[in-house]
Amino acid sequence: MKKIAVIGAGSWGTALALVLADNNHDVRLWARRSEQVDEINEHHTNKKYLPEINLPTNIVATNDLTEAISNTDTIVLVTPTSALREILKQLKSEIEKPVTIVHASKGIEPDTLFRVSEVIEDEIPEELRKAVVVLSGPSHAEEVSLRQPTTVTVSSKNHNVAEQVQDLFINPNFRVYTNPDIVGVELGGSLKNIIALGAGLSDGLGYGDNAKAALLTRGLAEIARLGTTMGAQTLTFAGLSGIGDLVVTCTSVHSRNWRAGNLLGKGNSLEEVLENMGMVVEGVRTTKAAFQLAKKEGVEMPITNELYDVLFNSKHPKEAVDSLMRRSKTHEVEDLSSLISNRYTLDEKNPE
């Protein structure tokens, strides 16, 4: 049994705290609001984020970061990516010896274009870090907190530490794999939120399963195109943090990204949607970052570009779908296009 700090008491922070508590760890859950801390400690509930769940007594909440991380060598960060830098700046002055920093947030920082692990490395000096580990995969907090079967993957530049984190979280309801490709794992988990917004939007417009299947498949193609350009392994996108998370987010009513897209497709403005959601919709910020990344890397990302125009340039969602459908014709699989042109060359040499 270890003492583990979980920073962020929203849906996912609370669900991960539950997994750790089920594994008999002593969890300090940091929340920023004192009324939420009191609710968790006195009533053992977190009604705003997981209304159906009772929390065990080995989860103790605090709004004091010093108290949260005292006597622990493992900090699990689960805040929205927009809050991350600010929290890391506060943490930096509180960490006294090297710690393992696990994060479970999904996003890319606009302008710096850093993945979450890079933001952590940017803020926390090397001598205070044992390793940075990402935990990602198809895992809605609502289902994890009901102990429904869930699989995720953990990844780090330090594989031994990734295996230690696998041991902290794994249990018969929550199966944890490892994957050495941290770039692919972080990008898959972040970029799928863009496609989930698109899938919700398509459903909101009244389009059917064909359109959604097209978005998922062509979405995965552009995620993999950007990811491999940035050094990720193609196979990671066929795994839990790739297709796995893409499917769960694009097809579930639990997904805030899908729900936000759905409301946009039904004609609500982005401001109205975000105001009413009451929870983080990471895909909006990530669309901006991915749009910038695609430009920087010279990678074609048509779905991301259209979504960027819907979110930030008031393009009508239906026009965005029309633009995607009217793009100039192309091959489905880039790697095969050279095979096709070779075949034509051979055919021309040996006409039958």
Ligand SMILES: NC(=O)C1=CN([C@@H]2O[C@H](COP(=O)(O)OP(=O)(O)OC[C@H]3O[C@@H](n4cnc5c(N)ncnc54)[C@H](OP(=O)(O)O)[C@@H]3O)[C@@H](O)[C@H]2O)C=CC1
């Ligand atoms: N929910 C899920 O199923 C999953 C979520 N994730 C990822 O986990 C991350 C967190 O998401 P999730 O828990 O769902 O988000 P929620 O919207 O459920 O909760 C957000 C939490 O962050 C806190 N918060 C918001 N802004 C700040 C801030 N500026 N400083 C400090 N705390 C802040 C909120 O506090 P307050 O209540 O006081 O506003 C709340 O505790 C995201 O990156 C998400 O993509 C990954 C996998 C699954």
Ligand SMILES: O=C(CO)COP(=O)(O)O
């Ligand atoms: O990442 C998630 C599930 O794996 C949660 O997705 P949403 O943020 O869209 O709810």
